[in-house]
Amino acid sequence: MTGLTVVICGGGNGAHTLGGLAPTVEGVDEVYVLSTFPGEAGKFTAAAAEQGGEIHVTRTKEGPNGEDILVKGKPTKITDDPAVVAKADVIVFVVPAFAHKGYLEAIKPHIRKSGSKGPGGRVMLGAMPGEGGFDIQAQHILGSDIYNNISIFALETLPWAVRISQYGRSVDILGTKYGVDIAVTPWNMGRDVTAVMQRLMANENPKLSLVPSLLTITLSNMNQVLHPAITWGQYRSWDFVTPFDKPPMFYEGVDETAGNMLWKVSDEILELKGLLEFKYKLDLTGLRHIKNWLLRSYSDNIGDQSSFHRMINTNKGYQGLVHPMLETGDGKFMPNFGYRYMTEDIPVGLVVTRGIAELAGIKTPNMDTVINFGEKVLNKKFLQDGKVAGPDIGMTRSPQAYGIKTIDEFLEKLRY
Ligand code: NAD
Numbered sequence: 001m002t003g004l005t006v007v008i009c010g011g012g013n014g015a016h017t018l019g020g021l022a023p024t025v026e027g028v029d030e031v032y033v034l035s036t037f038p039g040e041a042g043k044f045t046a047a048a049a050e051q052g053g054e055i056h057v058t059r060t061k062e063g064p065n066g067e068d069i070l071v072k073g074k075p076t077k078i079t080d081d082p083a084v085v086a087k088a089d090v091i092v093f094v095v096p097a098f099a100h101k102g103y104l105e106a107i108k109p110h111i112r113k114s115g116s117k118g119p120g121g122r123v124m125l126g127a128m129p130g131e132g133g134f135d136i137q138a139q140h141i142l143g144s145d146i147y148n149n150i151s152i153f154a155l156e157t158l159p160w161a162v163r164i165s166q167y168g169r170s171v172d173i174l175g176t177k178y179g180v181d182i183a184v185t186p187w188n189m190g191r192d193v194t195a196v197m198q199r200l201m202a203n204e205n206p207k208l209s210l211v212p213s214l215l216t217i218t219l220s221n222m223n224q225v226l227h228p229a230i231t232w233g234q235y236r237s238w239d240f241v242t243p244f245d246k247p248p249m250f251y252e253g254v255d256e257t258a259g260n261m262l263w264k265v266s267d268e269i270l271e272l273k274g275l276l277e278f279k280y281k282l283d284l285t286g287l288r289h290i291k292n293w294l295l296r297s298y299s300d301n302i303g304d305q306s307s308f309h310r311m312i313n314t315n316k317g318y319q320g321l322v323h324p325m326l327e328t329g330d331g332k333f334m335p336n337f338g339y340r341y342m343t344e345d346i347p348v349g350l351v352v353t354r355g356i357a358e359l360a361g362i363k364t365p366n367m368d369t370v371i372n373f374g375e376k377v378l379n380k381k382f383l384q385d386g387k388v389a390g391p392d393i394g395m396t397r398s399p400q401a402y403g404i405k406t407i408d409e410f411l412e413k414l415r416y
Pocket residue numbers: 010011012013014015035036037040094095096097099102128129157158160161162163340
C-alpha cells in the first residue's frame with residue numbers, strides 16, 4: 001500500500017475520527033474530507049484552521065497502562081466539491097445511511113475508471129457502517145458495471161463509540177469495538193481491501209474480520225432486530241396519548257413478550273439464511289441468531305442467562321440506557337419516534353431484510369408486526385397487501401425499491 005489518496009465522505013463524529021487517523025498512516029499520501037452537507041465544509045475548514053488544520057483524536061484509556069493516546073492528523077483539504085474523488089483510490093462514507101444516496105449521486109460522474117492504486121487497480125468504495133443494503137443502493141445508483149472497476153465494501157458498524165469534543169479540531173474515541181465484520185465484492189478483493197481498511201484506522205483494533213458476503217452485513221445488522229422490536233415491546237399496549245413520568249428503560253425494560261419477539265424476528269432471519277445457503281449455495285458465515293450474537297459480544301457482562309429477556313435486562317453493557325423521549329414542558333415525557341432506532345432501523349434495516357425474505361419466499365409474520373408498528377409511528381407505508389410495495393418504499397434500500405422482482409435477479413445483480 002503506497003501513495004494512496006483517500007476521500008472521506010462526511011463531517012460528523014466518525015468523519016472527524018477517520019479524518020484525524022488516516023493522514024498518519026504510512027502509505028497514505030493525501031486525505032480529503034468531502035462534505036456536501038450545505039455549509040459544513042467551510043465551517044469544518046475554518047474550525048480546523050484554528051489548530052493549523054490538525055484534527056486531534058484521543059483514544060481514551062487505550063494506552064498500555066490505561067492512559068489516553070493522542071493522535072494528530074492533518075487532512076490535505078476539507079472540501080464540498082465531489083470532483084475531488086477523481087483522484088481517489090479509496091472512498092469511505094462515514095455518515096448516517098440516509099446521506100449515502102446523496103453522496104453516491106454526487107460522486108458518480110467523478111469516480112475514476114482506471115489508474116487506481118487500490119487493490120487490483122480498482123477504486124475502493126465503501127461505508128462504515130454499511131449495513132442495511134448499502135451495496136444494493138450503490139449498485140442501483142452507480143450502474144451495472146460497478147463491479148468492473150470498483151471494489152464495494154461495507155463494515156457492519158462504526159468501529160468506535162466516538163464524540164466530537166471541539167468541532168473541527170478534536171474528537172474522543174470513548175471505546176473501540178473488539179472485532180468488526182467487513183465484506184467486499186468482488187470477493188477476490190476481500191483480503192486486500194480489508195488490509196487497507198485495517199491500516200487506515202491506524203491501529204490493530206478493532207480487528208476487522210472478513211465475512212464472505214455483503215449480504216451477511218445486511219442481514220446480520222442487529223440494530224434492525226433490537227431497536228424496532230424493543231420499541232414495539234415498550235409501546236405495544238400504550239394509548240399513544242398518556243405521557244410518561246420518566247423515560248422507560250430501553251434494554252432493562254424488555255419483558256418476556258418483547259424478548260420473544262426479538263427471538264422470533266431473529267428466527268425468521270435465520271430461516272432466510274438457511275434457505276439461501278441450502279438452495280442458492282450462498283455462504284452467509286457470520287450471520288448469527290441474536291442469542292449467540294449477544295453471548296459472543298457480551299458474554300462476561302450478562303448476569304442472568306435463565307431466559308432470553310433476562311439476558312438482555314442484565315447485560316452490563318446495556319445498563320442505564322433509556323428510550324428516546326421528548327420532554328413535554330411540564331416534567332413529563334413522550335416517545336421520540338423520530339430517533340434513528342425507528343427512522344433508520346426500519347427503512348434501512350428491517351424492511352430491507354423483509355424485502356429479501358419476500359423474494360426468497362420466506363414468511364415473516366413477526367417482522368411484519370414490528371414493521372406495521374413502525375409504519376404507524378413513522379406515518380409511512382412500506383407493506384401493502386403483504387408485500388414490500390407500499391408508497392414509501394422509495395425511502396428504503398429494499399430490492400423492491402429498485403424494481404428487483406425475483407431472487408435470481410437479486411442474487412445475480414448483486415453478485416452474491
Ligand atoms: P453523525 O451524526 O456525527 O453525522 C452527522 C453528519 O452527517 C453531519 O456532520 C453531516 O456530515 C452528515 N449529514 C447529516 N445530515 C445530512 C444531510 N441531510 N445530508 C447530507 N449529510 C448529512 O454520525 P456519526 O456519529 O459520525 O456516525 C455515522 C454513522 O455511524 C451513523 O449511522 C451512526 O448511527 C453510526 N454509529 C455511530 C457511533 C458513534 O459513536 N458516533 C457508533 C455506532 C454507530
